[in-house]
Amino acid sequence: MNRRAFLKQSAVFASLSFTGFAPAWGQGHADKPRLLVVLLRGGMDGLTAVPPVGDVQYNTIRPQIGINKPLRLNADFGLHPQLETMHSMWQAGQLAVVHSTGFQYTGRSHFEGQDIMQTGVMKPYMSSSGWIGRAMEQAKINSGVAISIPMPLILRGHNKAITQFPNWMPTLRDRDLATVAKMWADDPMLRPYSDLIRDSNLDKSLSSMNKESFQNIRSIRGLARSAAISMRSESGPRVGLIDMTHGFDTHASQGAEQGSHADRLRDLDQLIATFRTDMGPQWGNTVVLTITEFGRTAAENGTNGTDHGVGSCCFLAGGLVTQAKIYSDWRGLNKSALFEERDLPTTIDVSAVYAKVLERVFALSSQTLVEKGVLEHKKSSLLNGLLGL
Amino acid sequence: MHSSLVSKFTRRVAFGVPGDQALPTDPVAWANAQVALLPPIDVLEPNGERRQDLPPEMRLLWSMDEVMHAFERHRRTARLSLKKAKELSTKDYQDYRERTIFSPYSRLEHWKEVQARETTALYGQAPVFERFWHFWSNHFMVAPGNQNNDTLVGPFQRSLRPLMLGNFREMLWNAVTHPGMLVYLDNNRNTGPNSIAALKKWTNNSINENLGRELLELFTLSPSAGYTQKDVEGATLILTGWREMKPDKWHKGQKLGTYFDLNRHEPGSQEVLGKNYTAHFRPSSKLEDLVTDLAQHPATAEHLAKKLCVYFLDDTPPAAAIKSVKEAFINSQGDLSTVHRAVILACWTHLESTQKFVSPETWFLQVLTLSGTQPPRTVPVTKNTPGIKTPYLLGDLGQELPRCPQPNGWPIRSSDWISKEMLDRRLRALGVLANMSQRNGQAMQAMRCIVAGSQRDIPPNEMAAQLLLKPEVQADMRLAWLAYFASPALLWS
Numbered sequence: 035m036n037r038r039a040f041l042k043q044s045a046v047f048a049s050l051s052f053t054g055f056a057p058a059w060g061q062g063h064a065d066k067p068r069l070l071v072v073l074l075r076g077g078m079d080g081l082t083a084v085p086p087v088g089d090v091q092y093n094t095i096r097p098q099i100g101i102n103k104p105l106r107l108n109a110d111f112g113l114h115p116q117l118e119t120m121h122s123m124w125q126a127g128q129l130a131v132v133h134s135t136g137f138q139y140t141g142r143s144h145f146e147g148q149d150i151m152q153t154g155v156m157k158p159y160m161s162s163s164g165w166i167g168r169a170m171e172q173a174k175i176n177s178g179v180a181i182s183i184p185m186p187l188i189l190r191g192h193n194k195a196i197t198q199f200p201n202w203m204p205t206l207r208d209r210d211l212a213t214v215a216k217m218w219a220d221d222p223m224l225r226p227y228s229d230l231i232r233d234s235n236l237d238k239s240l241s242s243m244n245k246e247s248f249q250n251i252r253s254i255r256g257l258a259r260s261a262a263i264s265m266r267s268e269s270g271p272r273v274g275l276i277d278m279t280h281g282f283d284t285h286a287s288q289g290a291e292q293g294s295h296a297d298r299l300r301d302l303d304q305l306i307a308t309f310r311t312d313m314g315p316q317w318g319n320t321v322v323l324t325i326t327e328f329g330r331t332a333a334e335n336g337t338n339g340t341d342h343g344v345g346s347c348c349f350l351a352g353g354l355v356t357q358a359k360i361y362s363d364w365r366g367l368n369k370s371a372l373f374e375e376r377d378l379p380t381t382i383d384v385s386a387v388y389a390k391v392l393e394r395v396f397a398l399s400s401q402t403l404v405e406k407g408v409l410e411h412k413k414s415s416l417l418n419g420l421l422g423l
Numbered sequence: 424m425h426s427s428l429v430s431k432f433t434r435r436v437a438f439g440v441p442g443d444q445a446l447p448t449d450p451v452a453w454a455n456a457q458v459a460l461l462p463p464i465d466v467l468e469p470n471g472e473r474r475q476d477l478p479p480e481m482r483l484l485w486s487m488d489e490v491m492h493a494f495e496r497h498r499r500t501a502r503l504s505l506k507k508a509k510e511l512s513t514k515d516y517q518d519y520r521e522r523t524i525f526s527p528y529s530r531l532e533h534w535k536e537v538q539a540r541e542t543t544a545l546y547g548q549a550p551v552f553e554r555f556w557h558f559w560s561n562h563f564m565v566a567p568g569n570q571n572n573d574t575l576v577g578p579f580q581r582s583l584r585p586l587m588l589g590n591f592r593e594m595l596w597n598a599v600t601h602p603g604m605l606v607y608l609d610n611n612r613n614t615g616p617n618s619i620a621a622l623k624k625w626t627n628n629s630i631n632e633n634l635g636r637e638l639l640e641l642f643t644l645s646p647s648a649g650y651t652q653k654d655v656e657g658a659t660l661i662l663t664g665w666r667e668m669k670p671d672k673w674h675k676g677q678k679l680g681t682y683f684d685l686n687r688h689e690p691g692s693q694e695v696l697g698k699n700y701t702a703h704f705r706p707s708s709k710l711e712d713l714v715t716d717l718a719q720h721p722a723t724a725e726h727l728a729k730k731l732c733v734y735f736l737d738d739t740p741p742a743a744a745i746k747s748v749k750e751a752f753i754n755s756q757g758d759l760s761t762v763h764r765a766v767i768l769a770c771w772t773h774l775e776s777t778q779k780f781v782s783p784e785t786w787f788l789q790v791l792t793l794s795g796t797q798p799p800r801t802v803p804v805t806k807n808t809p810g811i812k813t814p815y816l817l818g819d820l821g822q823e824l825p826r827c828p829q830p831n832g833w834p835i836r837s838s839d840w841i842s843k844e845m846l847d848r849r850l851r852a853l854g855v856l857a858n859m860s861q862r863n864g865q866a867m868q869a870m871r872c873i874v875a876g877s878q879r880d881i882p883p884n885e886m887a888a889q890l891l892l893k894p895e896v897q898a899d900m901r902l903a904w905l906a907y908f909a910s911p912a913l914l915w916s
Contacts, residue, residue, distance in 0.1 A: 196842065196844070197844035197845070201819070210850070217906070218909075285505075292513065
């Protein structure tokens with residue numbers, strides 16, 4: 035046994051003997067909640083995704099890129115027309131939105147923001163583990179899967195999570211796999227991986243995807259399927275992650291109903307739609323959470339785009355959402371109400387939203403999250419009722 | 424000593440020696456000789472000659488004038504394209520950007536640099552030097568993705584090479600004040616709140632702590648030295664006004680590269696680590712003094728010694744190894760050749776008790792070296808050129824050069840490169856490279872290297888050594904590559 039495995043075993047043993055610890059969620063793993071995290075890198079424009087149509091300032095500050103024909107959410111807010119599936123989820127009570135939310139960080143740097151959104155620590159580069167990784171470790175969740183090649187920072191801090199990503203390179207043959215397994219049997223660092231590699235080279239469920247072209251598998255729908263196929267199985271990972279890299283940084287020509295930001299939102303909609311379909315009945319046990327590093331400037335810039343800002347919106351979708359609702363302390367788009375007279379302010383700490391998600395999915399209380407150093411957050415009564423909590 | 428240990432050492436400090444060539448008889452002297460000289464870098468042929476058939480746009484940019492002109496052309500093209508944004512449909516706009524910006528700048532610039540970096544590692548004069556260059560260009564990371572800095576990335580990284588024969592203080596000074604770094608970490612926007620430019624409202628730029636923070640955190644002291652936010656702010660103010668000089672209409676006739684803009688510089692004195700930095704005559708001397716002090720700080724020696732040992736020896740290097748490198752650094756006052764020789768000696772001394780799982784790039788270069796296979800040709804390039812391209816293959820392995828996601832560089836710990844997906848990809852890439860060697864008519868040669876190498880590089884008691892003696896394994900090219908390169912002896916160095 036290597037040192038790490040030994041320490042883990044003793045840790046479990048200790049908690050059993052001292053607390054009579056019982057798993058918080060029923061007997062069957064299948065009933066346990068699932069979490070899919072979608073990283074929207076580049077900074078999603080909350081005012082395009084969920085336009086505040088009831089705000090009189092909106093059309094004034096966004097003459098070229100404002101959304102004029104949104105899908106209706108309520109009297110004050112609409113949904114971008116490319117988010118059709120998510121709109122149907124809203125109607126089914128399976129979509130919640132937190133608006134004018136963000137981190138307690140206002141540096142507007144992609145590097146720093148993407149570090150912070152993953153570590154959950156408001157000073158950049160201070161932590162080598164992610165808030166979901168730490169939460170999984172704290173809740174003793176035994177598996178997670180990132181649809182990615184490297185292990186994303188947000189899942190680090192937990193050694194049971196794995197990565198997978200569509201791969202064009204030919205799979206290994208039986209004799210290759212057998213040779214690797216035999217060669218690695220005596221190496222403590224490599225040994226645990228030969229079975230995992232064997233499974234992914236022989237995976238029957240994924241092989242049904244081999245009929246599709248590589249381009250399709252690597253498309254956003256393909257990645258969503260890949261995540262769902264793993265996560266829907268009874269013993270599958272309870273946490274999944276899909277990384278949408280760099281499409282949201284629309285400094286120029288971001289478009290309105292159509293255009294580059296609209297294309298990214300359509301990708302997000304397709305991702306969530308495909309994931310819902312492929313999760314099947316497990317969708318009822320699932321929440322999808324979107325994360326972005328910052329929002330964009332409230333007013334459009336001189337090049338029909340938006341620059342790095344602060345507040346944005348956050349989506350929660352899935353069967354674990356109990357009510358179609360917008361959670362927000364909306365202060366309006368007047369210059370004086372904006373952060374530094376330019377950005378949508380952070381009126382709700384988005385870490386508090388993540389804390390609610392961790393509470394619902396991993397049964398970790400807000401207090402535990404803070405005391406055990408999993409995720410600092412500023413609680414907000416505006417979030418009461420989110421995910422039924 | 425078994426030959427597998429000498430082989431391990433050659434992979435530890437370089438990329439290995441192919442099985443059909445002799446291992447060095449005095450490994451430490453062999454390695455030391457390679458850090459005592461400056462090997463030229465370019466796109467090389469397997470015989471070590473510079474490739475002659477390259478079109479002009481595929482040649483590396485060398486002079487600072489060329490580099491800054493290319494940077495300005497790229498910037499102008501990008502700014503012009505923003506104007507087009509209003510005229511063109513989104514689809515046409517994207518096509519236009521692909522043609523005028525992504526192909527010539529974001530792709531071509533990087534691919535020629537990657538081609539030069541990999542062929543110099545494989546066919547250049549001193550692979551040991553290249554390993555140390557890979558370390559320093561990772562320590563002082565400048566990656567594309569900020570302020571159209573694509574054309575600055577390769578020239579910045581190559582500018583570190585001659586400095587590897589000098590003193591750390593000079594390397595630090597050049598890295599911090601190179602236009603590549605000033606742009607990448609936004610110091611060209613870092614403006615003192617009480618500077619003339621701020622008071623007269625010539626700019627709405629203000630303080631930007633990016634470079635100030637990394638100077639203390641990544642390049643020199645590291646957070647374990649216990650500096651505070653106040654020190655970061657002091658360093659940031661000292662850095663105000665240091666900017667890149669580009670050939671624009673406001674600076675006609677000026678020397679291109681770096682300049683100190685007194686109008687943006689915060690006047691007065693600033694404090695870092697309890698010391699006051701005051702400009703009596705020359706405000707730019709504040710940064711010179713700060714860089715000197717940071718380069719000589721014991722925490723810097725400690726940080727660099729530890730990082731070098733983690734990079735070359737082990738995730739948890741022996742304390743004695745760190746101590747020897749740190750002492751070499753302090754006693755030589757930061758002479759980098761001395762430091763490199765200390766690292767080489769530590770690698771040799773602690774060879775048996777340490778092990779390293781290297782980055783995808785280093786592993787890729789090991790596989791090509793040990794199999795005598797040429798890398799996929801990357802030039803001339805377009806996005807649609809068929810066949811495997813080195814930067815994309817490195818991306819498939821998890822390290823798409825030069826697109827490092829964060830200023831702290833690519834991970835240097837073994838544990839960062841071991842995951843199911845990473846390992847699976849290395850195994851599958853072996854099949855891809857084996858097939859490539861066959862298509863290029865190099866399969867027989869590769870097999871000779873592998874069979875000879877297996878008896879020399881793998882301890883006789885390890886399974887792969889016996890496997891590769893079997894005719895049925897030698898007859899199955901993919902299996903033979905896998906048995907050799909995926910053996911624990913070869914995966915660890």
